[in-house]
Amino acid sequence: MNRRYFIKGTSASIVLSSFGSYGFEYFKNEKPKRVGLIGAGWYGKSDLFKLIQVANVDVIAICDVDQNHLATAAELVAQRQKSGKKPKLYTDYRKMLETNNLDIVLIGSPDHWHALQCISALKSGAHVYVQKPTSVDVMEGEAMVAAARKYDRVVQVGTQRKSTPHLIDVKKEIVDVGLLGNIAHVEMCCYYHMRADGNPPEQPVPDFLDYDMWTGPAPLRPYDGIPHKRWWRTFREYGNGMMGDMGVHMLDTVRWMLDLGWPERISSQGGIYVQKGGKSNTPDTQSAVFEYPELNCIWQHRSWGSPVDEEYPWAFIIYGDKGVLKGSPMQADFMPNGTGTPIHFDVVYEKEKYPEDLIEKDNELHAAPANRGHMIDFLDAIQNNSRPIADIEEGHISSASCILANLSMDLGRPLVYDPKTRTVVDDEEATQLLTREYRTPWIHPHPDRI
Template sequence: MKRKDFIKQATLLAASSVFLKSHAFTRADAPLRVGLIGVNGMGWSNLNAILKQKGVQCTALCDVDERILDKRIKELAERKIEVKRFIDYKSLLQSDLVDAVIIGTPDHWHCLQMVDAVQAGKHVYVEKPIGNSIRECEIMQAAAAKSDKMVQVGQWQRSQQHFKDAIAYVHSGKLGKIRLVKAWAYQGWMKSIPVKADEAVPTGVHYDKWLGPAAKRPFNPNRFHFEFRWFWDYAGGLMTDWGVHMLDYALMGMKVSDPKSIMAAGGKFAYPDDAAQTPDTLTTVFEFEGFNIQWEHANGIDLGPYNKNHGVAFIGNNGTLVLNREGWEVIPEKGRMDAVTFQKSVDNGLDKHMLNFVEAIQRKDKKHLHAPIEAGAHIAIFSQMGNIAYRTGKKLFWDRDKRQFSDKEANKYLQANYHNGFKLPVV
């Protein structure tokens, strides 16, 4: 081979190698390489669900708690899965070992990490609720719209068949006029959080990286890992943690979006002196034209409406359809319609949701996603309206066009306050 031909061929091969490396996940026969940010709790469940899908590899783990991070790396190694270890999520996003990321961090991190991920050219599976404020949700929508990457939200019930069947029945009109929709979460296993003193940051925990944009506070175990859900700095309590699941189906069933008004009442009625900030008991009413949607939650007890600890009920003139993760049924008004016996769930919603995410990436089709960013943002915003009504103690009116309330005090809660040098993303 002549020297000039050798150089030409070598150059072409090198260029081809670079192209294949950077575009490997776009080929049908190449693995989808996944990195997990936030390896505890639901993030770990999400990773295990996506690893069940054909052609998926885990290549990276990231967490600010090295104790949990090393535990997960060891568990994967025992399954002969070798991954690269990261403390800083931005370093993971810069890695060419990752095509898609799962974000399983506390709520107050979701916006920054999701926006950074799509801007780094990664597909994203982000846990619900997608943001910790209404403005964060809007920013995340804008970032996803500017990207060709898939963004799936962890509303995994949208991939379960029995939920689809139940909503189709609601849409059939057989229930008659629906005047009230109830959604609820009565969580008996959520006990009181005893007050604990602040303490030294545990060895291996990068606490500043955990706080991120949240207010600077001494380390307290009550605010760390799972319990972050009960503090306004990081999350919105059961109203957003479970509300985004059940209220999502309330809105889908009624084919509505923005309420006319929102009002809420509740408090720390079960555990008035414990460490949590968010209400352990809450009733929220969303007003629509011709019907209301009502949210209820209660920590520490399980006997919710229809003797179910979670669910959504469409209450019509002819009968009531009751739906939850276990299945659905129709309870008739006497003489007005036939009952529908309990239709049990027969599939794994999380596994199917991850399959849907992988398929959308392979097809390069955002419309294939069962829970796109628009759906996740909409229900997160809706749930946050309930919290804002509770925190102001007022009946609030939402201006859909201006994307704000008519009340100035309520509008102070539209945007999360960022601290420690962090700023809301600009897209």
């Protein structure tokens, strides 16, 4: 059976018009919103540029602990935004939030900073777009949800697969109409060779980088080179490895596709089995099971070797008794059991409509339409005082589930998390690990003390 037989017919313009009740053009004509960015590296700038493309904004301020990042971002923003003005520059996000009355704050800093910066931005009165995963430990995420609700602000999490045009169509045209039948198994995977595993020597901190502020509440590692863009992701001090980086996207997508909440039980095994030569302390091999009633969602990653399916190296596979659905950021394929026509969905590009995408450094062309749609949904939620598609609570469930998988791997046993009591059921040791120790003088946020 030819998997390429049926090509998607829905046009990109129809797909993208489904984002929000106001549509793509509405926010370009609105009164400009005052915007600040925390974390002016790769994806922080990329998110900001997508917002500039779809809305009338005035980028007032940018914060980063790297002076080179700041200078580059200021130049690019002045070229992109309508006013042509350079934003004010800060190295301490607290000063930026205190001295500017911002409507929106984008957070593109490393994972270990998300909670403190998000909560501070919410307290300042801003709506927040924060990159995934929401947090490094579970209680940080709980505090972020509590802050969003207390201050009645919109928080959109950067799990943009929910705003990916071809995956929106997959959900509507395959999953929601029941073409898969009874769904009883899900597999998710990532086989990218993306785990940095070098052995650089310790060295002096360069003058342009405030390394102490970059580290913030995390443990202070000896400085061994610029931690961004990939190096920090290889350490558990700052994040949750490929599980928290890539797994959160696929789990979040599957939860959205199938309308799933918290897993009933989570178990995981893994470790450093192959790439043993470097400093990295995140697993190069890991599997996890997220258990739901009569449905297991299984994750597998390897940062070595070959993918199981070359066309789907980072993907989800949903198995039903009537068919199988494979999906990724690049494409999707529905394969019916028995007779029937396979249906193929292709990624949507918008190179002609947004030619600046082609010159943006390190821009993910396949993700650009999804990121723009995610911004429109965020703005729409602000306008309507409603919850966005990737509301902080949903982002927290997906992120915390991945964090719990890592804790299960560390402890060597399954975990059952109770979000009502914010404890791991019958496991005091695991419950204590839901909150990690912060470096002085930073204070860990708690949902009951927001």
